[in-house]
Amino acid sequence: MVDYSVDRNLAILGINNPPVNALSFHVREGLFNGIKQANADRRVEAIVITGKGKTYCSGADIREFSIPSAGKGLVTLGHRIEDSDKPVISAIHGNALGGGLEIALFSHYRVANKNAKIGFPEVLIGLLPGAEGTIRLPRVTGLAFAMDAIASGRRFDAQEAHKHGILDTICDGDVLQEAKAFSKKIIGQPLDQRRLSKTHVKDAADVDIKFEEALAQIKRKYRGLIAPILCLKSVRNSAKMSFDEAAAEEMRLFGELLTSSQSIGLRYSFFAERSAPKWKLPCGACADNTTPVDVKTTGVIGAGTMGSGIAVCLIRAGIPVILVEKNQKMLDQAIKTISRILTGSVKLNRMTEKQREHSLKLLKGASTLDELAGVDMVIEAVYENLELKREIFHQLDKICKSSTLLCSNTSTLDIDNIASATQRPDKVVGTHFFAPAYIMRLLENVYGTKTSPTTVATVMELGKRIGKICVLVKTCYAFVANRTNQPFGAEASFMVEEGALPQDVDTVLENFGMPMGPFKVSDLSGIDVGWRIRQEVAKALGLKLTLETRYRMGERITTLADRLYEMGRYGIKTGKGWYRYEPTNPRKPIPDPDVAKMIQKHCMDMGIERRNIPAQEVIERCLFSAINESFRVLEQRIAEKPEDIDVIWQYGFSFPRYGGGPMFYASQVGLKKVFEKICIFHEQFPYSSHWVPSDLLRKLASHSTEIPMDKWTQFISSSKL
Numbered sequence: 001m002v003d004y005s006v007d008r009n010l011a012i013l014g015i016n017n018p019p020v021n022a023l024s025f026h027v028r029e030g031l032f033n034g035i036k037q038a039n040a041d042r043r044v045e046a047i048v049i050t051g052k053g054k055t056y057c058s059g060a061d062i063r064e065f066s067i068p069s070a071g072k073g074l075v076t077l078g079h080r081i082e083d084s085d086k087p088v089i090s091a092i093h094g095n096a097l098g099g100g101l102e103i104a105l106f107s108h109y110r111v112a113n114k115n116a117k118i119g120f121p122e123v124l125i126g127l128l129p130g131a132e133g134t135i136r137l138p139r140v141t142g143l144a145f146a147m148d149a150i151a152s153g154r155r156f157d158a159q160e161a162h163k164h165g166i167l168d169t170i171c172d173g174d175v176l177q178e179a180k181a182f183s184k185k186i187i188g189q190p191l192d193q194r195r196l197s198k199t200h201v202k203d204a205a206d207v208d209i210k211f212e213e214a215l216a217q218i219k220r221k222y223r224g225l226i227a228p229i230l231c232l233k234s235v236r237n238s239a240k241m242s243f244d245e246a247a248a249e250e251m252r253l254f255g256e257l258l259t260s261s262q263s264i265g266l267r268y269s270f271f272a273e274r275s276a277p278k279w280k281l282p283c284g285a286c287a288d289n290t291t292p293v294d295v296k297t298t299g300v301i302g303a304g305t306m307g308s309g310i311a312v313c314l315i316r317a318g319i320p321v322i323l324v325e326k327n328q329k330m331l332d333q334a335i336k337t338i339s340r341i342l343t344g345s346v347k348l349n350r351m352t353e354k355q356r357e358h359s360l361k362l363l364k365g366a367s368t369l370d371e372l373a374g375v376d377m378v379i380e381a382v383y384e385n386l387e388l389k390r391e392i393f394h395q396l397d398k399i400c401k402s403s404t405l406l407c408s409n410t411s412t413l414d415i416d417n418i419a420s421a422t423q424r425p426d427k428v429v430g431t432h433f434f435a436p437a438y439i440m441r442l443l444e445n446v447y448g449t450k451t452s453p454t455t456v457a458t459v460m461e462l463g464k465r466i467g468k469i470c471v472l473v474k475t476c477y478a479f480v481a482n483r484t485n486q487p488f489g490a491e492a493s494f495m496v497e498e499g500a501l502p503q504d505v506d507t508v509l510e511n512f513g514m515p516m517g518p519f520k521v522s523d524l525s526g527i528d529v530g531w532r533i534r535q536e537v538a539k540a541l542g543l544k545l546t547l548e549t550r551y552r553m554g555e556r557i558t559t560l561a562d563r564l565y566e567m568g569r570y571g572i573k574t575g576k577g578w579y580r581y582e583p584t585n586p587r588k589p590i591p592d593p594d595v596a597k598m599i600q601k602h603c604m605d606m607g608i609e610r611r612n613i614p615a616q617e618v619i620e621r622c623l624f625s626a627i628n629e630s631f632r633v634l635e636q637r638i639a640e641k642p643e644d645i646d647v648i649w650q651y652g653f654s655f656p657r658y659g660g661g662p663m664f665y666a667s668q669v670g671l672k673k674v675f676e677k678i679c680i681f682h683e684q685f686p687y688s689s690h691w692v693p694s695d696l697l698r699k700l701a702s703h704s705t706e707i708p709m710d711k712w713t714q715f716i717s718s719s720k721l
């Protein structure tokens with residue numbers, strides 16, 4: 001875990017804990033003993049701490065935070081380093097993050113390669129740099145930089161670190177060689193001024209002003225999060241208290257955060273996000289044993305909002321796109337829109353003007369599918385109509401070379417059905433992007449019964465290339481995202497019918513942590529969009545829709561959204577939807593008495609008695625219905641693991657990261673309690689099939705002890721597989 005060697009007068013302690021050189025128990029032990037050994041070794045005049053492999057050290061081992069602490073703590077190790085009689089130099093390449101940066105700040109000197117990345121990302125997992133990071137960094141950089149760096153968790157480069165005094169020198173080449181050369185300059189120099197615990201915060205007098213400024217900013221930027229605030233408080237202490245008092249207080253604040261539900265949720269989310277791309281198919285093929293095909297050229301069909309957004313994602317990542325649209329006016333408009341989106345990216349410093357020009361050169365418009373004959377992958381993004389999609393796939397199958405992968409950007413339709421229109425079902429796959437496709441990070445990839453592992457590997461890899469968080473799911477109606485989200489939205493609407501107003505439901509869910517309630521989202525995405533989908537579904541099922549009903553095919557429904565549509569209230573685009581919008585501030589939702597009147601009249605006409613709906617009921621009905629559906633999705637193996645569902649909710653529906661996602665939330669509430677509540681709702685609302693309790697949930701809830709999430713899928717009956 002730590003390789004000890006002596007090179008002339010230097011002891012080299014090499015952290016060797018791949019893949020990221022986390023400070024696990026054995027690393028801490030190895031460094032502690034290494035410092036001791038080097039101090040006892042008469043040949044040694046200075047000590048270099050370095051990282052083996054690609055990186056110096058990425059911080060504490062996050063998994064160890066969930067188990068009782070064992071062995072030497074980081075602070076004990078740090079004091080051993082700082083107290084060393086022989087100078088300690090940290091030689092940084094790759095990352096010096098979190099505890100890694102703290103080790104560097106306990107060291108007397110720091111040298112780094114110019115490509116190194118430095119930072120305190122603890123706040124991103126709901127913590128603070130609890131090994132004196134909040135007390136030491138301000139002593140080096142001053143308060144403003146330390147407050148910003150620690151409360152934001154951003155990674156900064158070696159140049160910035162050097163500018164703020166964190167690094168003594170930066171080099172172009174091998175950092176270990178640089179450290180060896182550097183050691184010649186400092187051996188024999190007095191160490192006391194290099195021990196940060198003996199120094200002071202230079203701008204301590206300004207602390208209150210700086211704290212208030214930073215606090216106001218943090219509260220705006222990270223609404224509802226506790227860790228950024230405690231980070232700031234701890235940095236403030238570094239200027240107001242003695243070193244030891246501030247360190248003791250830091251430890252107390254760290255302990256508070258470590259056991260907070262936000263940090264537990266954020267740590268779960270850290271690993272869930274990393275587990276999602278690790279896909280596996282029932283046949284045993286998985287990310288580790290399948291090689292993707294190299295996609296060099298692509299086609300996108302349909303120049304609407306989705307098609308244009310997908311084209312942006314591809315060209316931005318350097319992948320050529322032929323955008324096919326038979327309506328020339330729409331095509332011209334889409335190319336203008338794409339150019340505008342890229343200009344926006346330049347303005348936001350997300351790309352340079354040169355990169356924008358290069359990206360636009362990768363885009364070619366075309367009016368027929370014939371142009372796609374030679375591309376490696378086609379993504380169809382026409383509107384949600386099965387017959388239309390089948391026809392396009394049938395034609396593509398004849399036009400495209402035999403190796404071309406055919407992807408459908410569908411949000412609901414059966415991939416097997418679409419694939420059956422071709423002679424290459426193994427190369428057909430769903431790629432469900434979320435609107436706006438060039439912003440939303442989620443890509444829900446959907447495999448059908450005949451989709452090959454290579455096809456899956458290729459879309460997962462392509463997604464990564466274009467910067468998406470990819471989750472693989474099995475085909476079924478609406479897949480995982482829309483299927484599990486549907487009951488959430490339905491319950492929100494039912495509660496409006498039963499007595500709440502849209503703004504009441506939105507406020508409760510926003511207080512829970514969703515950035516926007518479902519009615520604001522509906523206004524943003526367009527009430528006409530939902531209406532059109534309902535019309536399509538009704539047409540496909542041969543149903544005649546009416547506004548004067550509460551049930552359809554034995555299921556409870558509400559026609560409130562259809563009534564809004566009939567009133568011409570399509571959402572933000574018409575200035576009126578569930579809310580109204582003033583032309584002076586067209587994105588600010590204002591509760592509208594006309595909507596309240598419409599709801600009341602609807603209820604009167606339908607004989608629905610309205611009542612007060614408590615906040616707790618809003619949360620339980622929205623979330624528990626989604627949780628129940630999520631367990632069904634899991635037991636049908638539509639999703640491979642609970643983490644996949646949670647990642648979909650975080651990146652598709654902005655579920656608060658600290659809340660983990662519906663599955664994690666269920667684990668925190670307790671499955672027994674969730675199940676019992678679902679049974680009660682099932683009795684209360686017998687005409688909503690989403691309340692029929694999932695068998696898997698029932699089984700898990702019947703255990704006397706809580707079953708951990710990683711064991712849930714072991715309880716799926718073999719008959720369900």
Ligand SMILES: C/C=C(\C)C(=O)SCCNC(=O)CCNC(=O)[C@H](O)C(C)(C)COP(=O)(O)OP(=O)(O)OC[C@H]1O[C@@H](n2cnc3c(N)ncnc32)[C@H](O)[C@@H]1OP(=O)(O)O
Binds near residue numbers: 019020
């Ligand atoms: C008090 C608190 C203290 C003292 C702390 O130090 S808290 C930890 C602070 N450090 C971090 O938060 C760093 C977290 N890691 C990252 O940001 C990134 O992993 C990375 C920038 C270091 C590397 O990114 P990348 O190259 O893309 O690799 P992955 O993110 O995919 O990670 C590879 C695997 O390593 C696991 N990992 C990463 N960091 C840690 C860690 N600190 N502890 C434990 N495990 C870590 C990560 O989960 C990947 O493993 P798998 O999940 O794929 O098995």
